[in-house]
Amino acid sequence: MSSPPAGQDAAGPTSPADRRPVLRQAISVAVASGTYGISFGALSVASGLDLVQTMALSLLMFTGGSQFAFVGVLAAGGAGGTAAATAGLLGLRNGFYGLQMAPLLATRGWRRPVAAQLTIDESTAVGVAQSRLDLTRFGFWATGLSVFVLWNSATLAGAVIGDALGDPRRYGLDAAAAAAFLALVWPRLRPRLSKLVAAGAAVLATVLIPRAPAGVPVLAAVLVALAAHPLDRP
């Protein structure tokens, strides 16, 4: 990911023609995350959260991986504190996205806390993929806002549908959750060390499932990441 050099917006004002492809990108990313939001809503109510709690997660937490992990830990019988710690650790990367976006967006006043809430995988990826600073800003905001709207509407739909469905296992929703995590980790596995870390974390978690309180096997994965760190040479 490369950041557009500052000052390139001196190339002139952003025209609608420049914005159109960025907007198209933003909306297609948002539609994809919407379909994913439906499965989140359904899984969340299946995990024992009610409609208000499910919607609070999508509106306030608004970071998909952490939300899936949070309800997953609770569904396995984990404590609330363990679920919250898991969600926070998985959300650490958003802090680094913020670090990357802050100088590009140069937000002031009320826009900064809003930009922070919209700082997720999708908005950062579309933003930094643009070649001009003005389009980076437009891409970030367009993606963040459209994902926010679609993610929350989809969560609501999924929660209502999931409530009506009953036993989630009958519809394979437990397998869908495993597949969702696999799909989330898949694009991050390209470096060889990442494959090793993933394999080590999966084995450790499997060993710990019958031996440790629910949620601990996920937190223990952090140890694998730390242990692999000295092996990391760029």
Place this chain on the structure above:
Amino acid sequence: MSIGIAVLLASGLCYAIKMAGYLLPHEWLEHPEISRLAARITVAMLAALVAIQLLGQGRTLTVDERVPAVAVAAVLLWRRAPFVVVVISAAVVAALLRML
């Protein structure tokens, strides 16, 4: 801790992390070492979550219809299928196997 309190606590924590990226001095976090470690933590936790959703049943290990369903998901990911196709296919495979 009630679920409602945990939801608010976890959401506050995730928001504080996002905001920290905008407020903290850059020198604190801008080491490439640290951002690579954060990426690695994400990979490790997601992989652990795959294992738990795949084999965990509360605190017991169970091999059931989820295994072939996730195998199908893995093949689809390898074939670069979109997210929603992967997730729905896994659900359909598990649901069909359970109907048999």
